[in-house]
Structures are given as C-alpha cells and as structure tokens.
Amino acid sequence: MFNRVFVEEDILNLPRTKKILEHFKNxxxxxxxxxxxxxGRVKKPYLQKRDNLNLYIGKKRGQLVKEAPNAYGFGSDPHYYFIHSYNCIYECEYCYLQGYFNSPDIVFFVNHEEIGEEIKRLSLEVHKEKRPWFHAGEFSDSLALSHITSDIEFYFDLFKELPNSFLEFRTKSVNTKDLLKQKPLENIIISFSLSPSERTKKSDLGCPSSMTRIKAMRKVTNAGHKIAIHLDPIIYENNFEEKYEELIQEILSSVDLTKILYISVGVVRFTKDVYRQVTQNYPKSDLLAMEFIKTADGKVRYPRPIRMKILSKVKELLLKNGFKANQVYLCMED
Amino acid sequence: MILLSFAHRNEAQCFFEHFQFSPSQDFNGLWIDQSEGLGILITGEGQFESLNLLSSLLASGENISKVVNLGVAGALNSKFRNQEVYQVRTAYLALENNPQFKSFPIQQFKDLKTCDCLTSSKRILKQEIRTKLSPIADIVDRELWSLGFACSKAKIPLFSIKVISDSDDNDSKNICEEIKELAQEFSKLLLNAFLANHRKNSKGDNNQQDIDHELYQLLHDKNLYFTVSMKRKFKTLVSKVLLNKEDIKKKQLTVSISEDNSKKENALIVLANLTAELNPLRTEIEGQLNEMTRTLVKIGWTIKYDSNIEDKWISVYSKIQSSSQLHKLSKTLESFPFEDWQDVFEGKADV
Structure with a gap:
C-alpha cells in the first residue's frame, strides 16, 4: 500500500505508533x-497516489479541532471537525483533497488524547448548554484505514463520557470490522456517502460500489448503530431523477428508514483551485461535460437554477419515499 | 524534431556514434540528424546553464515536438543501484540542499521503471545530505527541473531517462573521476533505453484523437468567422461536448446557419448549438426566461439578465416619448410575472 513510511522521532516509541508500524513490517x-x-514542502502530483504513496506518522500540532463552515451539518447545533488524519486512499474525481495539501501522501496523527481533551473542553466548557457535533473525516475517510489506526475504540470511549455531544464518522468505505466491535452509542453516527451505481463506477475510483456500501450500512444498522447518508456530491446527468429514485429504492430495500438519522443532499461544487486540479487530473471525466460557473462566494458550481432544481428534485424524491422533512438537509447551499 | 538534451558530451557519445549528427548552422551547441528527425543539445552542467540554453533554443523558432533529457544521476534512495536505468516521473528542486515547492511532472514512456528526481544546485557527495533529501526523491541530478521549467513555459512535452552513476553505498571522494571513466558504459545504457522506448506511444498520447475530430474543421469553414475569444470559447465547448458525445457531427451544429446571416452571426449560432448540445437544461431554462420577457421585447424594451443565470435580476430599458407610451409600458411591466421569474432561478420551473 505504501512505498515508504516516515515516522516523527517524538512519537516513535508510542504503543499506538508501534501498532501502526506492525502493519508495514515489509x-x-x-x-x-x-x-x-x-x-507539503514540495508539490507532489496528486495522481502519484496510484503508484507512489507514502505514509507519515506524527503528532498533530496547532488547532486540533476546528469550527465547521456554515450549513456543514445537520440542525442548528454548533459543528466542529477534528483532524486525526490527512488524505485518503480512494480517488474520487471531484475530491477537494486534490487541491488541498499539495501532496496525496497519507498522514496519521497519533495524539488522539490531545484531540480528545480539546473535544471535551468544547463540549463541557464552551458548549455545555448545547449539543455540539464533532465530525471525523473532513480530510480523510474515517473508516477506510481504521483497522490500521485503531482509533475507533478511543473515540467511542470518549463520547461515552460526552452524552450531550455527537460524533459523526464520515466514510465511503465498507471497512466496518473495528466499528462493529464497539457497543452502539446514541450519540455516534456513521455516515455513508452514496451516489448512483453508474456514477460511483465512473467517479469514485478505487471506492467500494454503491451496493457494497449499502450492504455495509445494513450490517452497521443491524448491529444497532445509527447511520446517516450523504447524497453528495450529486453530478448532473440527463436522467438524474431516475438514477436517484433507483438509489433511494436500493437504500430503503436494505436499511430501515427509521435507522437513518438524516440524509444530506449536495450538488457538486469546487473551489477554484480544486476545479483546476480536476481538469488537470481527469481531463476526460464526464463530470466536466457540463457548464460550471464561478459564483459570488468564489466556488465553482452549476448555475443556480440547475443546482436548485437538482436539490429540490432529490428532496422531493426522498419525501415521496417516506423520509420526513426534518430528516433531510441541503448541504453547503445558501 | 525530437530534441535530446544532455549535460555533458560524454553522456551523448554513443548517440553521436549511432546517428548521423552534424552541427546546426543556426544554433551553437545544437547537432541535428535530419533523416531521423533528432537533435542533440549539450547544455552543460547545472540548473542555470541548462535553463538558459534550452530556453534560448525553444525561443529560436526550431520546430521541436518534444524534449528527451538523458544523463547520469546519483541515487538518494538506498535501493537504487549503479547502472540501473529509470525514467523520471516528477522533477523537484533543491537550492543549497533545501527543497523548493514547485515541481514539474515529466511525461512517461510506457515500459520503463519510474522514479522521482531532485535537481540540486550543488553536487551531493555527503551521505548526511542524501539522507536529508531522500524523502523527496529517489535520484539527484543538476538539470532536469530547469528543463521542466523551460518546457512547461513552451508547452512542449519533456521526457527523461536517467542511469544511476553513483549510489549511497558508494561515498567515494573520486566519484567524478569514476563516472568519467564509465561514461561510455552509461551512454550505451541510455542509448539502448532510448531506442527501446522512444518510438512507442507514451502514456496519455490519445489527446491527438480529440484535436483531429471533424468539429474542429468548423474553425476553418468559409461560412463562419470566429473572433479570438469566440475561437477560445469554441475550443472549450468542443472539448467538453466530446467528453460525452464523441460521435457528434459538424452538420448537427451548422444546420441552422443561413447565407442571409453574416459569417460572425453564423459562428454565434454554432456556439449556441454547441452550448445546447453540452447543456440542454440550460437551453431550456433560457428558453423559459426568454418566453417570459417576449411581450416586453415585442414592444421595444431591451432586456438583460445574468448571462451565468446565477443572480435573479432582470434589467429593462426603454426610451419613453409620450404619456400614452408610458402608460402602456407601465401596464405591461406590472403584469410581468416576476415571481415566476424568480422561481426559475430557484429550480422550481418545470423544465
């Protein structure tokens, strides 16, 4: 999986580091x-992740938990994301990570205790009257490498002590082995990103298929865990309504609707830099075969009537299929 | 012409023996084999020498289709062994042993082992420096990053084949002398790798197919006139349309052009047809907006709205010359369905 592994000298002898290194004895x-x-000191081309991926293991310094942008999460509670890893083994053509770090190499941070302390401070001191959310997976897939990082257990233990706070693990992975060892908690939600099957094949390179993800969702809900779904990013195609109708049916034929805490809907969007990277990395991708415009917030998106139509049509499909209005939220849209 | 660039003549010696190079009359330091369509440039060692010479040559108007850099390199990665041959994937730079941010991706042949190369402003002879720089790249040279810089500015593809001349278990003080002694052997390895690979397709060579598509002939159609910005727009639209509709014919785009129009008007029709092919939903939305404003346009108002169909504004302009005209206009404006107009932008319109 990795060509080379680099370890910071300070954390070399930590049990967690040693455990990770055991996976890469060769x-x-x-x-x-x-x-x-x-x-990130030199610009390493993103597509080198295919044949020249390195792993860095170290300590996260600076701000460990960050406030999430507006309209990031469900409800009106405060939302934060924490950073315990950089980059992802998957290769989604629209992924914002390709324009973010200047390197596709994977970084594992092992100072989870310090991250946990900061989460506690925000939960018990800053937001003691509220119900803050903490999201894992902003800069990485939170389950894909969890069998190597072994961090799931730590966060379950942490959130057992913080019943008024929520934790969301975001993933496209079906690597649920470590997760399923944990006793479900009301305040921990596993959220799966999904797209229609054909779109997943075309754009989610190296990811599990949609059907495999749906099967994983069933396994997770059967074990008693709460889940959420992200229909995000939606990429416009002529018959997108039929494809999303099909996807929703597939979800509902496998997962009990009442086990889905919420479902977010978002239309594909990029920062200017990420859009440039997408055109360089995937010039033949059909996701570029559509008009994008630069909007007032500097993002590159479909024109308003098109993205609003997508959002409203998909919301309509969800409601038609039994989702409640308060289960659906429109992501990152004004 | 394919240009082969070497730092030293010694590295190129087997190429001079194998091909029929003669000095160029126009550019000092350039040798040309007309029959093979090859050129050799000896740049001299170091980042400035190679950047200056290659940039000057590329600017001189010589018709160069690609550049292939060939030469020796030191190993930073302890797994690399002397006399192994690699092609380079990415060129990095270190100034005074400090890695610099900018890098250049290098084009790749299909069947050669790949590595990354760091161009160093200094010769690297100490193990300590090799260890410091080895996380960045596998091998080290003195020129490649500069060639990458020049080629990227000139938009000319650059390839690079390197033979390992000194590895990190070979920390000899006389390394330069040793390399000189083995120069012929290194040159032979480079020649063999070049001969085995340069006629094969390189990775990602299929862009030519797109450029050859019949839609591009429209740019030279005698019934059409494209301004510079229209040409740019045409190329962007065609490249996007071809992502989904490779079998599109130029007839589909010219069916609505007319001899009664000016050539520029016809070119605008072609652009509109391309936009409709690319984005039928947008065309339908615009059709709806135009339908809503039809009555206003009919009575002589000039209508504008956001060309990106992002903001919901509408701008109306008319010259009023009489009170009856004012009355008529204000009545028409009052009945304008502005809520429906806004609904279109909110995705509520039924298109």
Whole structure:
C-alpha cells in the first residue's frame, strides 16, 4: 500500500505508533524530525497516489479541532471537525483533497488524547448548554484505514463520557470490522456517502460500489448503530431523477428508514483551485461535460437554477419515499 | 524534431556514434540528424546553464515536438543501484540542499521503471545530505527541473531517462573521476533505453484523437468567422461536448446557419448549438426566461439578465416619448410575472 513510511522521532516509541508500524513490517520506516519538514514542502502530483504513496506518522500540532463552515451539518447545533488524519486512499474525481495539501501522501496523527481533551473542553466548557457535533473525516475517510489506526475504540470511549455531544464518522468505505466491535452509542453516527451505481463506477475510483456500501450500512444498522447518508456530491446527468429514485429504492430495500438519522443532499461544487486540479487530473471525466460557473462566494458550481432544481428534485424524491422533512438537509447551499 | 538534451558530451557519445549528427548552422551547441528527425543539445552542467540554453533554443523558432533529457544521476534512495536505468516521473528542486515547492511532472514512456528526481544546485557527495533529501526523491541530478521549467513555459512535452552513476553505498571522494571513466558504459545504457522506448506511444498520447475530430474543421469553414475569444470559447465547448458525445457531427451544429446571416452571426449560432448540445437544461431554462420577457421585447424594451443565470435580476430599458407610451409600458411591466421569474432561478420551473 505504501512505498515508504516516515515516522516523527517524538512519537516513535508510542504503543499506538508501534501498532501502526506492525502493519508495514515489509516497508522500511524512516525517522524524521517533523512531518512538516517534508509533507507539503514540495508539490507532489496528486495522481502519484496510484503508484507512489507514502505514509507519515506524527503528532498533530496547532488547532486540533476546528469550527465547521456554515450549513456543514445537520440542525442548528454548533459543528466542529477534528483532524486525526490527512488524505485518503480512494480517488474520487471531484475530491477537494486534490487541491488541498499539495501532496496525496497519507498522514496519521497519533495524539488522539490531545484531540480528545480539546473535544471535551468544547463540549463541557464552551458548549455545555448545547449539543455540539464533532465530525471525523473532513480530510480523510474515517473508516477506510481504521483497522490500521485503531482509533475507533478511543473515540467511542470518549463520547461515552460526552452524552450531550455527537460524533459523526464520515466514510465511503465498507471497512466496518473495528466499528462493529464497539457497543452502539446514541450519540455516534456513521455516515455513508452514496451516489448512483453508474456514477460511483465512473467517479469514485478505487471506492467500494454503491451496493457494497449499502450492504455495509445494513450490517452497521443491524448491529444497532445509527447511520446517516450523504447524497453528495450529486453530478448532473440527463436522467438524474431516475438514477436517484433507483438509489433511494436500493437504500430503503436494505436499511430501515427509521435507522437513518438524516440524509444530506449536495450538488457538486469546487473551489477554484480544486476545479483546476480536476481538469488537470481527469481531463476526460464526464463530470466536466457540463457548464460550471464561478459564483459570488468564489466556488465553482452549476448555475443556480440547475443546482436548485437538482436539490429540490432529490428532496422531493426522498419525501415521496417516506423520509420526513426534518430528516433531510441541503448541504453547503445558501 | 525530437530534441535530446544532455549535460555533458560524454553522456551523448554513443548517440553521436549511432546517428548521423552534424552541427546546426543556426544554433551553437545544437547537432541535428535530419533523416531521423533528432537533435542533440549539450547544455552543460547545472540548473542555470541548462535553463538558459534550452530556453534560448525553444525561443529560436526550431520546430521541436518534444524534449528527451538523458544523463547520469546519483541515487538518494538506498535501493537504487549503479547502472540501473529509470525514467523520471516528477522533477523537484533543491537550492543549497533545501527543497523548493514547485515541481514539474515529466511525461512517461510506457515500459520503463519510474522514479522521482531532485535537481540540486550543488553536487551531493555527503551521505548526511542524501539522507536529508531522500524523502523527496529517489535520484539527484543538476538539470532536469530547469528543463521542466523551460518546457512547461513552451508547452512542449519533456521526457527523461536517467542511469544511476553513483549510489549511497558508494561515498567515494573520486566519484567524478569514476563516472568519467564509465561514461561510455552509461551512454550505451541510455542509448539502448532510448531506442527501446522512444518510438512507442507514451502514456496519455490519445489527446491527438480529440484535436483531429471533424468539429474542429468548423474553425476553418468559409461560412463562419470566429473572433479570438469566440475561437477560445469554441475550443472549450468542443472539448467538453466530446467528453460525452464523441460521435457528434459538424452538420448537427451548422444546420441552422443561413447565407442571409453574416459569417460572425453564423459562428454565434454554432456556439449556441454547441452550448445546447453540452447543456440542454440550460437551453431550456433560457428558453423559459426568454418566453417570459417576449411581450416586453415585442414592444421595444431591451432586456438583460445574468448571462451565468446565477443572480435573479432582470434589467429593462426603454426610451419613453409620450404619456400614452408610458402608460402602456407601465401596464405591461406590472403584469410581468416576476415571481415566476424568480422561481426559475430557484429550480422550481418545470423544465
């Protein structure tokens, strides 16, 4: 999986680091002072993740938990995301990570205790009257490599002590082995991103198929965990309504609707830099075969009537199929 | 012409023996084999020398279709062994042993082992420096990043084949002398790798197919006139349309042009048809907006709305010359379905 493994000298002897290194016994690990000395210091082309992916293991410094942008999550509670990893093994053509770090290499941060302390502070001091949400998976897939990072258990233990706060693990993975070892908690939600099958094949390179993800969702709900779904990003196609109708039917034939806490709907959008990266990395992708415009907030999107039509049609389909209006939220849209 | 660039003549010696190169009359330092369509440029060692010479040559008007850099390189990665041959995937730069941010992706042949190369402003002879730079790249040279810079500015594809001349278990003080002694062997390895690969297709060579598509002939159609910006728009639209509709024919785009129109008007029709092919939903939405404003246009108002159909505004303009005209206009304006207009922007219209 990884060509080379680099480990910060400070954390080399931590049990968590050693446990990760056990997975890569056949790859020489090299000791470095700080991840920042190398990661992102030079511009490493994104598509090198296909044949030249390195792993960095270190300590997250600076801000460990960050406030999420407006309209990021469900409801009107405060939303935060925490950073325990950078980058992803999957290769989605629309992924914003391709324009974010200047390197596709994977980074694991192992100082979860410090991240946990910050989450506690925000939950118990800053928002003690509210019900804050904490999202994992903003810069990485939160389950895909969880069998290597072994961090799921830590966060379950943490949120057992924080019943008024929510934790969301965002994923496109079906790697639920570590998750299923945990006793379900009311305040931990596993959210799966889904697209219609054909779109997943075309754009979610290296990811599990939609059907496999839906099967994983069933397994997770059967074990008693709460789930959520992200129909995001939606990419416009002539018959997108039929495709989303089909997808919703597939979901509902496998998962009990009442087990789905919420379903978010979002239309494909990019920052200017990410859009440029997409055109460079995937010039033949049919997701580019549509008009995009730059909007007032600097994002590159479909023109308003098109994205609003997509959002309203998909919401309509969800309501028609039995979802309640308060289960559906429109993501990152004004 | 395919240009082969070397830092030293010694590295190119087997190429001079194998091909029939003669010095160019127009550019000092360039040798040409007309029958093979090849050129050789000896740039000299170092980032400035190679950047200056290649940039000057590319600017001189020589018809160069691609550049292939060939030469020796030191290993930073301890797994790399002397006399192994690699092609480079990415060129990085270190100034005074400090890695710099900008890098250049290098084009790749199909069947050569791949590695990354760091162009260093200094010769790297110490193990300590090799260790420091090895997380960035596998091998080190003195020129490739500069060639990447020049080629990227000139939009000319650059390839690079390197033979390992010194590896990190070979920390000898006389390394330069040793490399010189083995120069012929290195040159032979480079020649063999070049001969085995340069006629094969490189990865990602299928862009030509698109450029050859019959739609591009429309740019030279005698019934059409495209301004510079219209040409740019045409190319962008065609490249997007071809992502989904490879079998589209130029007849589909010209069916509505007319001899009564000016050539520019006809070109605008072609652009509109391309837009409709690319985005039928937008065309339908615009059709709806135009339908709503039809009565206003009919009585002589000039209507404008956001060409990106992003903002909901509508701008109306008319010259009023009499009170009866004012009355008529204000009545028409009062009956304008502005809520429906806004609904279109909110995706509520039934298209």
């Amino acid at each position: 790859v020489d690990h090299e000791i470095i002072h700080r991840i920042d000395d190398y990661f």
